[in-house]
Amino acid sequence: MGKAKVAKKAASTEHRLVGDVAALRRIKPVALLGSASEVADQPPMVALSLVTLGSGLVMRRPAVARTGLRMLLAHALATGGKTLLKRSIDRTRPQRALRDGKHHAGAGKGGGDTDFNSFPSGHTAGAVAVAQAVAATQPQLAVSARGGALAVAALQLPRGAHYPSDVLVGAVIGYVADQAAGALIDAAGQTLRRARPAGTTDEVLAEAEAHPS
Incomplete structure (x- = not known):
């Protein structure tokens, strides 16, 4: 049996197993929580990142600005990664598959129907991605940030939006995106430090700001 057939069989099995869970989307509390999870959609996440970055710059708090920058970059990389996969693989969302009575998973055709980009x-x-960025730069917020991301991920199943493998791969993409964002920001910081004139250290700069001539 080829890899494509194995993958398709695994996807069909997952669809049968998750059917009962996805049916919970009709329960009002689940529907309300599912709607609340939309806070993790792209516009709110980008807005949160920009607000954090802007706040750090306005208040002259480099640590906060760095958090916002890492959030923004990590989210952008995660968005790029998941978009590439969505365009490469077509998969019926659970709620659509339950309604139609059939499940499709296969090579992507680049269509714009969101019912088939699970x-x-x-x-x-x-x-x-955003939660990991916060956890890496603001350790005191790690538990709440990761808890929020876990809640968003878990809600994708009962609301009928995704299968477990969709969520798992999404989480991996987010984690890798943050790691890449952190590495890029660190590399940029090292480059800037090397570009400073000889003898210019953080302490000298701080002293100059505290006692301007």
């Missing part, structure tokens, strides 16, 4: 979970990718 794989991977973009909400999970974005939420994990």
Whole structure:
């Protein structure tokens, strides 16, 4: 049996197993929580990142600005990664598959119908990327940030938006995106430090700002 057939069989099995969970989307509390998870959609996540970055710059708090920058970059990388996969793989979302009575998973055709781009979970990718960025730069917020991302990921199943594998791959994308963002920001910081004139250290700069001539 070829890899494509194995993957398609695994996807069909997952669809059968997740059917009962996705049916919970009709329950009002689940529907309300599912709507709340839309906070992890792209516009809110980008807005949150920009507000954090802007606040750090306005208040002259480099640590906060760095957090906002890492959030923004991590989210952008996660969005790019999940978009490439969505364009490469077509998969019926659980709620659509339950309604139609059939499930499709296969090579992507680049269509714009969101009912067929279940794989991977973009909400999970974005939420994990931003949460990891916060956790890496503001350790005191790690538990709450990661808890929020976990809640967003878990809600994708009962709301019928994604399958477990969609969520898992989305989480991996988000984690890798943050790691890449952190590495890029660190590399940029090292480059800037090397570009400073000889003898110019952080302490000298701080002293100059405290006692301007």
